[in-house]
Amino acid sequence: MADIPTTLRSLKKGQKAVIRNITADGEMGRRIRDMGLVPGIQIQCMGRAPLKDPVALRLLGFTLTLRNREADFIDVQAVGA
DSSP states (O other): OTTSEEEGGGOOTTOEEEEEEEOOOHHHHHHHHHTTOOTTOEEEEEEEOTTSOSEEEEETTEEEEEOHHHHTTEEEEEEOO
């Protein structure tokens, strides 16, 4: 399962992954990259709001929340167990 690429939205709480690709173009793609979400960065899903949106991520020593509609544009590959 760790070798199958998926979108960031599908990560479970506590799961770690590496960003593989950002598929968003234009302003949304720039905004995602400006937040530090770039290919090669390892992230961890810290949890979700009660209605499953937004998702809290841990990366580069800080916590970031991201809407599911933005998370859908981020392809990741799960790492570890």
